[in-house]
Amino acid sequence: MGRALAVFIWVMTILSVWMFLDGRWWFPKSITEHGPAYDQQFVLTIVVVGVAFAAAQVALGYAVWRFRDTGDGSRAVYSHGNNRMEILWTAITAVVFITVAVLGQRVWAGLHFEPAPPDSNHVRVVAQQFQWNFHYAGPDGKFGRTDPAKISDESLNFIGLDSADPAAADDAVVATLVTQAGRPVELNLTARDVTHSLWVPPLRFKQDLVPGLDIKVHFKPLQVGQYEIACAELCGQQHYKMKSFMLVLPEDEHRQLTSLPQAQFQAQVTQLLKKYPVKYD
Amino acid sequence: MAEAEVTHQEAHAAEAHAHAPGVHHHAPPSGFIRKYIFSIDHKVIGIQYLLLALVSVFVGLVMSVLMRMNLTWPGTEWPILGTLFPDGAPNGVMSPEFYLSLVTMHGTIMVFFVLTTAPQGGFGNYFLPIQIGADDMAFPYLNMLSFWVTFVGLVVILAAIFASGSPSTVGPTGGWTGYPPLSAVGDILNVPGQGMGMNLWIISIAIFCVASLLGALNFIVTLLNLRTRGMSLMRMPLTCWAWFTTAILALLSFPVLLAAGILLLLDRTAGTSFFVPGGLSNGSGIEALKTYSGGSPILWQHLFWFFGHPEVYIAILPGMGATSHILSTFARKPVFGYRAMVFAMFAIGLLGFFVWGHHMFISGMSPYTGFAFSILTLSIGVPSAIKTFNWLGTLWGARIRFTTPMLFAIGFVSLFVAGGITGLVLGQTSLDLSMHDTYFVLAHFHLVMGVAAIFGMFAGMYFWFPKMFGRMMSERLGKIHFWPTMIGVYGIFIPMHAMGIVGMPRRYSQFHEVINGQEVMIYEFLRTTPGLVKFVTWSAIVTALAQLIFLFNFVYSIFRGERASDNPWDATTLEWTTATPPPHDNFGGQVPVVYRGAYEYSVPGAPQDFVMQTTPDETEANAPPDGAAGVQGQGDGGNGHR
Numbered sequence: 001m002g003r004a005l006a007v008f009i010w011v012m013t014i015l016s017v018w019m020f021l022d023g024r025w026w027f028p029k030s031i032t033e034h035g036p037a038y039d040q041q042f043v044l045t046i047v048v049v050g051v052a053f054a055a056a057q058v059a060l061g062y063a064v065w066r067f068r069d070t071g072d073g074s075r076a077v078y079s080h081g082n083n084r085m086e087i088l089w090t091a092i093t094a095v096v097f098i099t100v101a102v103l104g105q106r107v108w109a110g111l112h113f114e115p116a117p118p119d120s121n122h123v124r125v126v127a128q129q130f131q132w133n134f135h136y137a138g139p140d141g142k143f144g145r146t147d148p149a150k151i152s153d154e155s156l157n158f159i160g161l162d163s164a165d166p167a168a169a170d171d172a173v174v175a176t177l178v179t180q181a182g183r184p185v186e187l188n189l190t191a192r193d194v195t196h197s198l199w200v201p202p203l204r205f206k207q208d209l210v211p212g213l214d215i216k217v218h219f220k221p222l223q224v225g226q227y228e229i230a231c232a233e234l235c236g237q238q239h240y241k242m243k244s245f246m247l248v249l250p251e252d253e254h255r256q257l258t259s260l261p262q263a264q265f266q267a268q269v270t271q272l273l274k275k276y277p278v279k280y281d
Numbered sequence: 282m283a284e285a286e287v288t289h290q291e292a293h294a295a296e297a298h299a300h301a302p303g304v305h306h307h308a309p310p311s312g313f314i315r316k317y318i319f320s321i322d323h324k325v326i327g328i329q330y331l332l333l334a335l336v337s338v339f340v341g342l343v344m345s346v347l348m349r350m351n352l353t354w355p356g357t358e359w360p361i362l363g364t365l366f367p368d369g370a371p372n373g374v375m376s377p378e379f380y381l382s383l384v385t386m387h388g389t390i391m392v393f394f395v396l397t398t399a400p401q402g403g404f405g406n407y408f409l410p411i412q413i414g415a416d417d418m419a420f421p422y423l424n425m426l427s428f429w430v431t432f433v434g435l436v437v438i439l440a441a442i443f444a445s446g447s448p449s450t451v452g453p454t455g456g457w458t459g460y461p462p463l464s465a466v467g468d469i470l471n472v473p474g475q476g477m478g479m480n481l482w483i484i485s486i487a488i489f490c491v492a493s494l495l496g497a498l499n500f501i502v503t504l505l506n507l508r509t510r511g512m513s514l515m516r517m518p519l520t521c522w523a524w525f526t527t528a529i530l531a532l533l534s535f536p537v538l539l540a541a542g543i544l545l546l547l548d549r550t551a552g553t554s555f556f557v558p559g560g561l562s563n564g565s566g567i568e569a570l571k572t573y574s575g576g577s578p579i580l581w582q583h584l585f586w587f588f589g590h591p592e593v594y595i596a597i598l599p600g601m602g603a604t605s606h607i608l609s610t611f612a613r614k615p616v617f618g619y620r621a622m623v624f625a626m627f628a629i630g631l632l633g634f635f636v637w638g639h640h641m642f643i644s645g646m647s648p649y650t651g652f653a654f655s656i657l658t659l660s661i662g663v664p665s666a667i668k669t670f671n672w673l674g675t676l677w678g679a680r681i682r683f684t685t686p687m688l689f690a691i692g693f694v695s696l697f698v699a700g701g702i703t704g705l706v707l708g709q710t711s712l713d714l715s716m717h718d719t720y721f722v723l724a725h726f727h728l729v730m731g732v733a734a735i736f737g738m739f740a741g742m743y744f745w746f747p748k749m750f751g752r753m754m755s756e757r758l759g760k761i762h763f764w765p766t767m768i769g770v771y772g773i774f775i776p777m778h779a780m781g782i783v784g785m786p787r788r789y790s791q792f793h794e795v796i797n798g799q800e801v802m803i804y805e806f807l808r809t810t811p812g813l814v815k816f817v818t819w820s821a822i823v824t825a826l827a828q829l830i831f832l833f834n835f836v837y838s839i840f841r842g843e844r845a846s847d848n849p850w851d852a853t854t855l856e857w858t859t860a861t862p863p864p865h866d867n868f869g870g871q872v873p874v875v876y877r878g879a880y881e882y883s884v885p886g887a888p889q890d891f892v893m894q895t896t897p898d899e900t901e902a903n904a905p906p907d908g909a910a911g912v913q914g915q916g917d918g919g920n921g922h923r
Contacts, residue, residue, distance in 0.1 A: 001683035001688070001760070002681060002683050005688065005691060008767065008768065009695055012695075012768075012771050012775075015775070016699070016771075016775050019775065019776065019778070019779050020778075020779070020782075024809050025780070025782060025783050025809055025810070025813065026782055026783065027782060027783070027784070028783075028784070028806050038711060038712070038714070038715065041709070041711055041712060042706070042712055042715075045705060045706050045709065045712060046706065048705065049702050049703060049705050052698075052702055052705075053698060053699065053702045056669055056673070056698045056702075057695060057698060057699070059673050060673060060676070060694055060695055060698075063673060063676035063677055063679070063681075064676070064681065064691060067612070067677065067678060067679040067680065067681050068680075068683065069613070069680040069681055069682050070680075074680065075613065075883035075885070075890050076612060076613045076614040076678055076679045076680045076882060076883040077614065077677075077678030077679075077883070078614070078615065078882075078883045078884055079614070079615065079617065079678070080615050080616075080617070080618070080619060081617045081619065081620075081621065081671070081674065082617075082674070083618075085670075085674070086618050086621045086667065086670075086671075089666065089667070089670045090663060090666075090667055093662060093663050093666040093667075094660075094663045097659045097660065097662045097666075097705065098656070098660065100659065100705060100709070101655055101656050101658075101659035101660075101708070101709060102656070104655065104659075104708075104709030104710060104711050105652055105655065105709070105710055105711060106711060107711035107714070108648065108652070108655075108709075108711040109652075111648075112648030112651075113648060113649075128562075128564065129470065129472070148561070148562045149566065151562040151564060151566065152564065152565065152566065153564030154564075154565065158564070160562065192561065192562045193462065193466075193470055193561055193562065194460075194462045194463040194466075194467070194470070195460055195462065195463065195578055197643065197718060199784070199786060201715070201783075201784035201806050202806075204714060204715050205643075205714035206714060206715065207643055208643050208644050208645050210578050210579065210645045211462055211557075211558050211560070211561055211578060212558025212559065212560065212577065213558075213579070213645050215645045228805060228806055230784075230786055230804055232717070232718040232786045233460070233718060234381070234455070234456050234460070234463065234788045235463060236454070236463065236467070236470070236472040237376070237377045237378040237381060237454065237472060237473055237474075237790075238377065239377075239381075239788065239789065239790075240377060240789035240790050240791060240792070240803065241803060243803065243804065278805050280805065280806055280808075
């Protein structure tokens, strides 16, 4: 029984490690500036984790194989422990874990501690059950005022844009996130009903959108294309289908698109979504 | 030897009584109701808790299988579901809200009514007093009250299945974490499963909090005051340390959840605004939302996780205790580094109170706070690693007897490592950015606080069953239960890591739709996962079916199992010194006197390969139990062991 268990533990360990190495089940390729740093930290951590996991399982399997009671009447080693070894392995794990923990703050700090670069594009994001609204300021660069009291799904004013505000006249609100390749973008996130979470796997981050809070995140997309947006915080029965798309456009297409008023903006986005089909490799 | 022990105990009996002033020497009850229903005997209450958890675990298990079926074969017509739930599964096709209510109820029932009740309320209640040599808990009536309040909590949560308020669900749909505003204003937003079921969910949890609080007080007082003569803290079995630490965690964390639950209930029913901000809209200017203003959804998350993270340790610590205990017993070797194990357990418990924010990295909480929580979180890895090393140290040089409880205890160690180690990934703010709310998280916490904890319970059940019911469980069936369970749980949860890396979000009722017989992925980025999803589901079905073997073994052995001797495992602690099953007052009027630590196996020169805690050394038969020199083992850490 002991040998069977040892063999199972080893086989399970090999299969688990294989699953991570196989490559079929890995992130979609990163498309942001901070992506490579994320991937690097992930690989470093998964190597540390993998080595610790494999070492512990192999040792467990070995102990189970080697130290079974053979019925020869001999007794186990009578030992209550070894303080030197306790101190040694405590120190080693402490150093390794804390080092990994400190390294693991780098991408986080870049995303959250540093302000968005001054040349960033700005997009307001207002999530609702079960739809994404992306608000663009238009050529004047100023977001029109919004007011929850003016929200009306019936008249397609999903975010309560106040038409009395002159800054709102050239604004566009569409269901697609439009960004520009090579230029940072700052998202200003909020939700109008319940908590949602913006999740685009190739961006390597997600962020909750919380009613009553304006949360800022910034990133720099690099790879032109179309990517899927999913909701990652349980928001109700259609949560699994709260889907939209993000476009990363070349500079000229981005400039041209974001200067369009609502109706043309919408039509142009539809064209671009066809031009850049979703493709992960 | 037994004879000498009895005489010795008699000699100390009168004296030892003075050490246990809090015990009520109640006479054994005679009527059925006082004996088995409203019993104040901790042993009966322990079994009541275990049966409550057993019922709950099968409800939760069936729900998880239903979820897996929907994820794998969405849109399939299951006639039996259509018959049972004509609204939730019209024509037998599960609705998304039905799925979400399964998510919520599975989590709630498993976390509260299984993982919190069985290891602590069940095994702890039964064996803590016996292992410290007491004849009952400190407050037997309070103990009875704890169980019956828990029972009411279970009735209320089960009522939420049938009185959910929306016919299409089997309970609330907010997840076991119940984040507002969804859980507060979901009903106004017309989300199914946010009506009466949600209120019942909150009420049930509040009731559960009260019960746990009473239980925790009782455990702490019992352990501190009712230890028998010679049972110094450092001679206690590690199980007692685990139950003690768990009780402290419960005492400090459940009140916070209780308060949060009451506030949420007020938000739902009394028009308060603790967790709901102003300016909400449903898109048509509904009046009911306009009364809310000034609340914070994130406040709920802080309160919930201040409880929720210690809760993880409430679930797993008793499993750690049982595993240490059982590993040592069947390794025939003292626990390696007993003192380090005790400190590690306390360190885990203490640090567990300072890391709740790692559940909230992407919640919108201050990123600087996230930084601090992250470093603290990874520090918890250190005492966890100490425990793992010490378990391996216990096995090193052992003479392992592969009984069923030992198999599950070894399984616990393997699963604890597999599940715990990925905390190193999720605990980093940066990496959590991508991993949060994916199947990677599901894999991590199910392995650790779900499956490992359950393995700890299985180990405990197979180990202590003979003492509780006077009969052995079938070893053959036990092993037939172990193998598919061990292989199955890895088959379920290892692939979930891969799904999470690919980006699969949790709490999705389906990932593909069947259109004209073709499976079409809703999200293209998940295109490589359907094979894994099927594999996981089949693993889950096999694992779930294997639990029927356990159920059969459990029921069969109660009535037909082989008669158990008083000490069938050649173990050392006090529960094995008394009759099987123990008499009403545990030790038949005797008060055990303890002479040594809990894990004296393979002591050189001893007549057998185990020396019981009550066995005096020949030289000290008349000496005070705390003073004399005993056999010195090689190596350190054996403080309290002589």
